[in-house]
Amino acid sequence: MAEKPTHSRYRVLDTIRRHPNISRVELAALTDLSRAAVTGITQSLLDIGLIVERPAMESKEGGRGRPRIMLNISPDAGYVLGIKLSLHQMSFSITDFRGDVVYTMHLPFRGYQKYEVAIDLIDMGVQRCLEDAGIERRRLSGVCVGIPGYISHEAGICHWSPIFLERDVPFAEVLHNRLRIDTYIENDANLVTLAEHWFGKGRNLPCFAVVTIEHGIGMGFVVNDQLYRGANGIGPELGHSKVEDGGRPCRCGQLGCVEAYASDYAILREAEESFSLDAYNDNPKVYHDTITRIADQARHGDTRLAAIYAEAGRRLGQAVGNMIATLNPPTVIFTGDGLRAADALIGPVIEEARRLKLSGNSYDTTFISHVWGDEVWARGAAALVLQHIYADPDFGSASRSAGKTMEPPQMVEHVQ
Amino acid sequence: MAEKPTHSRYRVLDTIRRHPNISRVELAALTDLSRAAVTGITQSLLDIGLIVERPAMESKEGGRGRPRIMLNISPDAGYVLGIKLSLHQMSFSITDFRGDVVYTMHLPFRGYQKYEVAIDLIDMGVQRCLEDAGIERRRLSGVCVGIPGYISHEAGICHWSPIFLERDVPFAEVLHNRLRIDTYIENDANLVTLAEHWFGKGRNLPCFAVVTIEHGIGMGFVVNDQLYRGANGIGPELGHSKVEDGGRPCRCGQLGCVEAYASDYAILREAEESFSLDAYNDNPKVYHDTITRIADQARHGDTRLAAIYAEAGRRLGQAVGNMIATLNPPTVIFTGDGLRAADALIGPVIEEARRLKLSGNSYDTTFISHVWGDEVWARGAAALVLQHIYADPDFGSASRSAGKTMEPPQMVEHVQ
Numbered sequence: 001m002a003e004k005p006t007h008s009r010y011r012v013l014d015t016i017r018r019h020p021n022i023s024r025v026e027l028a029a030l031t032d033l034s035r036a037a038v039t040g041i042t043q044s045l046l047d048i049g050l051i052v053e054r055p056a057m058e059s060k061e062g063g064r065g066r067p068r069i070m071l072n073i074s075p076d077a078g079y080v081l082g083i084k085l086s087l088h089q090m091s092f093s094i095t096d097f098r099g100d101v102v103y104t105m106h107l108p109f110r111g112y113q114k115y116e117v118a119i120d121l122i123d124m125g126v127q128r129c130l131e132d133a134g135i136e137r138r139r140l141s142g143v144c145v146g147i148p149g150y151i152s153h154e155a156g157i158c159h160w161s162p163i164f165l166e167r168d169v170p171f172a173e174v175l176h177n178r179l180r181i182d183t184y185i186e187n188d189a190n191l192v193t194l195a196e197h198w199f200g201k202g203r204n205l206p207c208f209a210v211v212t213i214e215h216g217i218g219m220g221f222v223v224n225d226q227l228y229r230g231a232n233g234i235g236p237e238l239g240h241s242k243v244e245d246g247g248r249p250c251r252c253g254q255l256g257c258v259e260a261y262a263s264d265y266a267i268l269r270e271a272e273e274s275f276s277l278d279a280y281n282d283n284p285k286v287y288h289d290t291i292t293r294i295a296d297q298a299r300h301g302d303t304r305l306a307a308i309y310a311e312a313g314r315r316l317g318q319a320v321g322n323m324i325a326t327l328n329p330p331t332v333i334f335t336g337d338g339l340r341a342a343d344a345l346i347g348p349v350i351e352e353a354r355r356l357k358l359s360g361n362s363y364d365t366t367f368i369s370h371v372w373g374d375e376v377w378a379r380g381a382a383a384l385v386l387q388h389i390y391a392d393p394d395f396g397s398a399s400r401s402a403g404k405t406m407e408p409p410q411m412v413e414h415v416q
Numbered sequence: 417m418a419e420k421p422t423h424s425r426y427r428v429l430d431t432i433r434r435h436p437n438i439s440r441v442e443l444a445a446l447t448d449l450s451r452a453a454v455t456g457i458t459q460s461l462l463d464i465g466l467i468v469e470r471p472a473m474e475s476k477e478g479g480r481g482r483p484r485i486m487l488n489i490s491p492d493a494g495y496v497l498g499i500k501l502s503l504h505q506m507s508f509s510i511t512d513f514r515g516d517v518v519y520t521m522h523l524p525f526r527g528y529q530k531y532e533v534a535i536d537l538i539d540m541g542v543q544r545c546l547e548d549a550g551i552e553r554r555r556l557s558g559v560c561v562g563i564p565g566y567i568s569h570e571a572g573i574c575h576w577s578p579i580f581l582e583r584d585v586p587f588a589e590v591l592h593n594r595l596r597i598d599t600y601i602e603n604d605a606n607l608v609t610l611a612e613h614w615f616g617k618g619r620n621l622p623c624f625a626v627v628t629i630e631h632g633i634g635m636g637f638v639v640n641d642q643l644y645r646g647a648n649g650i651g652p653e654l655g656h657s658k659v660e661d662g663g664r665p666c667r668c669g670q671l672g673c674v675e676a677y678a679s680d681y682a683i684l685r686e687a688e689e690s691f692s693l694d695a696y697n698d699n700p701k702v703y704h705d706t707i708t709r710i711a712d713q714a715r716h717g718d719t720r721l722a723a724i725y726a727e728a729g730r731r732l733g734q735a736v737g738n739m740i741a742t743l744n745p746p747t748v749i750f751t752g753d754g755l756r757a758a759d760a761l762i763g764p765v766i767e768e769a770r771r772l773k774l775s776g777n778s779y780d781t782t783f784i785s786h787v788w789g790d791e792v793w794a795r796g797a798a799a800l801v802l803q804h805i806y807a808d809p810d811f812g813s814a815s816r817s818a819g820k821t822m823e824p825p826q827m828v829e830h831v832q
Contacts, residue, residue, distance in 0.1 A: 360668065361576070
């Protein structure tokens with residue numbers, strides 16, 4: 001009962017990725033495909049070098065093993081470049097075909113400007129990355145840019161971002177025309193969510209929510225093992241859920257958004273108002289140093305700052321509690337730079353969210369705090385590009401197998 | 417590339433249901449199955465009488481048609497009984513195999529009591545329904561009970577409901593032991609959502625949210641053409657999303673839930689407090705008559721009552737606005753008895769939800785008000801049972817084809 005071959009190919013590659021050192025028999029069981037189908041698909045993937053096989057001995061306790069062929073994703077079947085735009089910098093990371101980071105670079109950047117400035121900087125950055133990492137341009141299988149705001153991944157349009165002055169920018173198309181490499185864009189919180197799903201705390205979870213705490217408050221949601229995207233390909237979002245009818249002004253122009261209480265910028269604003277700190281500074285380095293310092297002070301005995309974090313946490317707990325009351329996800333993962341304040345912030349968040357839990361719901365939501373390094377979004381960007389590649393029947397075969405369809409299977413060359 | 421046959425069978429039946437009078441060629445195109453697979457599956461479905469075929473002439477403009485075999489779900493391949501429990505009554509509806517209602521009956525019922533009382537009444541009601549409708553018990557393929565509260569469909573457990581005194585009741589199992597018919601339970605708002613998806617305003621929409629306004633405020637969410645269920649199989653829920661920090665007391669025991677502002681019971685409580693109406697009466701008929709009367713008065717010039725509805729609507733609009741800010745569903749469908757107040761309530765809901773829309777999101781959420789008759793939940797219950805039957809490879813073949821596997825295909829008998 002044939003289904004579209006792209007679905008089967010995707011499932012095979014995705015299952016090998018999730019289960020390194022997998023045999024064909026296990027692959028058939030986990031994908032619901034017949035053994036014949038698995039044999040055919042894996043052979044074609046071996047032919048074009050997307051996967052590799054190696055024999056191993058299956059060790060049985062106290063007995064002799066028997067030989068067994070194990071399959072893995074070929075790490076150097078291609079490379080992916082992930083780029084994250086934020087208000088203060090632009091970060092670049094190259095990952096291999098498994099999504100492991102092989103090179104990272106940061107460039108200074110200032111937001112609130114024309115998008116072409118970002119395009120120019122990305123163009124330059126890509127060139128420099130490839131040179132520094134020693135990777136040929138033709139080995140780059142795709143580029144993905146993570147941008148805060150309302151991003152339609154499918155249409156490639158940046159509807160709105162705090163980074164740019166313009167609205168509804170066809171960012172992916174413009175960048176593709178410049179780079180001539182397959183180019184995708186996505187909301188930055190969605191990329192972090194994908195990274196959690198592929199490589200982090202959401203691995204093997206079919207349904208979970210991610211709350212990102214940084215300059216703003218973001219959200220991601222995985223359901224049925226897929227990233228949830230809403231109308232126009234946009235969503236979800238937590239930062240502009242209201243926690244107070246007519247409350248504090250948010251940078252979005254509305255009142256009472258949780259972001260106006262619990263994001264980095266809100267906490268800095270509160271600290272500034274309360275203690276005349278020169279905190280909310282436009283200089284990226286001052287901004288970063290200040291928020292790091294006050295988070296540190298809040299954790300180590302400054303009761304005034306601890307109280308600001310506690311109230312911010314309680315407000316974020318309200319929004320998280322509402323999100324749980326609405327969606328009831330089994331797991332909520334907190335991540336982002338805002339976790340630098342650790343329990344000074346997250347403790348009150350979880351306490352308030354638990355307090356608001358409905359008595360009828362006996363399920364205890366699992367809360368996870370996950371501090372990643374800078375590579376998290378790059379790995380999410382890689383995952384997003386690899387999802388497209390896994391489903392693309394022409395990837396690999398078109399460029400690599402041209403003219404050698406009758407030749408025996410062979411490995412592609414390796415880049416050192 | 418074989419996938420599990422149950423998936424293919426489900427897709428074929430579901431596609432025929434969605435597209436009455438479909439040809440095998442169209443079926444293959446819409447299901448992504450090969451023509452050979454479609455031929456095999458449809459033949460087995462014809463053999464056991466779940467679908468029927470009929471020839472028709474394909475009329476070509478100005479020319480002659482050519483003969484064409486069209487497939488449809490066989491309406492009398494089986495019957496399904498849907499039961500809805502509410503605080504004031506128990507409703508029964510029998511639907512045919514397409515989900516069309518063929519018989520409906522209501523019994524008086526009082527909530528807040530031991531669940532065995534409901535089991536007894538359901539047992540009696542099922543018997544009476546079948547007799548009145550003239551349907552043999554063995555023709556009943558399944559029973560589904562819709563219950564307000566925290567219901568785990570998969571486990572068959574009623575974790576909490578305002579209807580019962582007990583918690584964590586294995587309701588489906590107890591009822592199955594009594595009826596000896598396949599039995600399912602589900603949250604009532606989820607059944608309405610399924611009904612919208614199969615038969616109503618959500619038909620052909622892969623993603624939408626439903627907000628039900630009745631004695632409480634419920635919610636359903638369809639994503640990727642599937643009903644979303646959260647942790648423990650429970651969710652989503654809108655009624656206990658908070659719209660005021662430390663606001664009005666809700667029947668759940670917490671403060672500030674939107675249900676405490678915008679549900680039938682909240683509106684009655686407000687009317688009672690403001691005007692000394694004897695509205696919040698435990699007598700079901702008085703309760704129903706009162707809420708119907710004040711909704712009518714609010715719509716026809718009573719400015720005090722209109723103001724109560726407007727404020728209730730604004731508060732519900734806050735919760736809907738937060739839900740949209742979080743999930744960004746393309747469409748929100750309002751349904752339930754609470755729509756009796758029509759624009760006196762829904763007007764302010766939509767106005768407030770639109771006001772709270774984020775300026776960065778250029779997508780205009782589609783709002784739909786859908787007033788159904790009582791049959792809506794029964795059709796949802798039917799849809800839920802039919803989903804299970806469509807995916808069950810033993811349904812039909814085990815009981816009906818026994819001993820006639822070598823006979824030519826034939827129609828099952830029809831019940832008039």
